[in-house]
Amino acid sequence: MSAHSPAQPATPNAENTEDSGDRDDVVFVTGAGGGIGGAVVGALLATDAQVYATDVDGDALDELARQHSSERLHTRIVDVRDTASVETAVTQAEAEVGPIAGLVCAHGILRAGSALSQLDEEWQLVHDVNVGGVMRVARAVTRGMAARQRGAVVTIGSNAAAVARDGLSAYASSKAAARHYTLCLGVELAPLGIRCNVVSPGSTDTAMLSGAWETRDRPTEAGLEGAVNRRAIAGTPEAFWPGIPLGRIAQPEWIADAVTFLLSPQARHLALHDLRVDGGATLGA
Ligand SMILES: NC(=O)c1ccc[n+]([C@@H]2O[C@H](COP(=O)([O-])OP(=O)(O)OC[C@H]3O[C@@H](n4cnc5c(N)ncnc54)[C@H](O)[C@@H]3O)[C@@H](O)[C@H]2O)c1
Known part of the structure; x- marks a missing residue:
């Protein structure tokens, strides 16, 4: 398939009965050293999943490994801004652990400040990590999923993508873009039986x-x-x-519950969904 050709359904949707979310699936997680990413790793390890946990922060990954000491936890330093770092990690995960059936993008950075004094460098950094990072990782991981016609993707968005936020123009716009990227990816991949969804937390x-x-x-x-x-x-x-x-x-574990649900067979008919986990903060918007 060329880089630009749309995914072609090889079988009618209704015939595509194999779903992701089996207990021993390999799940690739970014931002695994963070609060929400760490909770996602914990929730996945509580099933029989193999978890390939990545983060740019090596100390946070060491701490995660100390917390869980599980043979099913594999850690690797990955900077989502770096295409080579992402591609190598995905190749190694598949070679060493197995075909990736689940992807959770839980990395992210936030820079606050007035839109009137927005610095170019900060804008670029926030967008490079929060949107570019999701694109680089999802592109690398879903290539294999598309070939196998199996998989589920969850991007951690933010409820700041749904409503305008004073002092958060760079962050909120980057999360809105990450959300929309994930939904567009989902349109291309749904005919192959691959489900792409977003979990949008509020204050956690x-x-x-x-x-x-x-x-x-x-x-x-x-x-x-x-x-x-x-x-x-x-x-x-x-x-x-x-x-x-x-x-x-919210506690990070409550966000992780939504993520593991969307990866599971119980969510077999959920695609292109944005699941807001914010205690109602966006008032249904
Ligand atoms: N905490 C909240 O209130 C809240 C609300 C809405 C959305 N979110 C979203 O949830 C996700 C997780 O955030 P969190 O609250 O756990 O924050 P956190 O700061 O605890 O974790 C973020 C993780 O991302 C990692 N990271 C940053 N830059 C990276 C890079 N270049 N490459 C790889 N990893 C990188 C960090 O090292 C960190 O471990 C983010 O996408 C965030 O935007 C959080």
Whole structure:
């Protein structure tokens, strides 16, 4: 198949009965050293999945390996900005562990600040990691999935892709692009039985959430964590930020539950879906 030709269905959809999500499938995870990525790895290891966990942060991967000490966990440093790093990792994962049946893109960076003073370098970095990274990894992984006509892809988006966000123009636009890229990829791959979906978290208790407030508008109240959580839950009307109707910050494991569901055979008929896991923060938008 040429790089530009659309995927051709080899069999009618209804005949394509083999689905991804078997318990011993190989799942490739990016951002595995992070809060949500780490929770996804934990949830996958709780099944019989083989997990190929990648991140640019080697120390975070070492910590992950210490936490789980499982023979089914394979770790590798990968920078999603680097095509060669991504391609080599995918080739090695398939050679050493087996055909990749699941992909979870859980990497990401956030830079906050006014759109009026947006720096070129920061804009490019955020988009290169958050959108370019998803494209590079998905392109490398789904090539094999397309040949085997089997697989499932989940991109971790953000509810910031659905509603405009004060102070987050680079991040929110990059997540909107990553979401739309994943859905477009899904249109090409669905005829081959490969399901591409998005999980869009709202405020989730990870380093990214506390970091966002540190660079944006650090609350003066004692105890950053408590202040961050209170402001996120209540909303910030002066910045047009809605609150969280369910009244709590998500735990990374709750996001991981949505991811493992979308990878599983129970989600066999879900494709091109954006599953918002944000306690209702986007008010159904
Ligand atoms: N935490 C939240 O409130 C929240 C809300 C909505 C969406 N998200 C999304 O969830 C995903 C996971 O975020 P998190 O909250 O776990 O944050 P996190 O900062 O804990 O984890 C992000 C991980 O991505 C990795 N990473 C960054 N640049 C990379 C690169 N170039 N190559 C490979 N890996 C790289 C980091 O090393 C880190 O381990 C991100 O896509 C983020 O945008 C998070």
